[in-house]
Amino acid sequence: MTNEASYKDKKVITIGIVRELTGLSERQIRYYEERKLIFPERTQGGSRKYSFTDVELLVEIANKIEDGVQTHEIRKEMIRSQKKLNHEEVKRKMIQGQLNAQFGFRNGPAS
Amino acid sequence: MTNEASYKDKKVITIGIVRELTGLSERQIRYYEERKLIFPERTQGGSRKYSFTDVELLVEIANKIEDGVQTHEIRKEMIRSQKKLNHEEVKRKMIQGQLNAQFGFRNGPAS
DNA sequence: AAAAGTATGTTAGATTTCCTTACAATGTTA
């Protein structure tokens, strides 16, 4: 049913490569994490690992900052659009629930 | 016309992560390179960088080796399928050439 | 205006990751 974890979202890129891909400094990349705009995973030893999605997000963040938007504002925007997404998801599930109620659809493993 | 360089083919993954993703040892990964089965890029400093495609290929290689196939044979297979691909490409271009001869299609920058 | 906050650079020292080379061990092919 669900996607095989897409390449785009797999956290496999170290910070040096992210620097190359985005043109940002490592200082900037770490700072945006400190401001909770980005959430790399870590290796056993503690090195950061990013996804291509993270890389794209970083570029968007950098663009907004160039436009004078503060990390603080960017974070709010992100929370807003996250909420909107959640809202969409809730609506989708409600509709799904109504269909189930009406027609008794099932897709679980039970027969 | 051509694809935006796909995430799958971008060489951005360091050997430690490849080890995690494939379960192979770094020794094995480097050895398969020595046997010309895989071709990582390098960072400025000399560290190897792999793509997701490389990771998949490594898993295939590992499976064949478990089946007792030697790197030497695997390489031949790869060259064979590479040649088949080239052959397809040549055919495609020949057909394209014939179309051009017949109808004089152009898409270059010249008027 | 002074204080606080934002964004980034830089430095230092420690730790992790990666590199190459070489030798060893074991199994396979010629």
Next chain:
DNA sequence: TAACATTGTAAGGAAATCTAACATACTTTT
């Protein structure tokens, strides 16, 4: 048996990353 194939391991060095701290220049808040 001699050569080859595959993998482990060790050593020493270089590259990459980490955190913490201090500095700077701006902007916002009080």
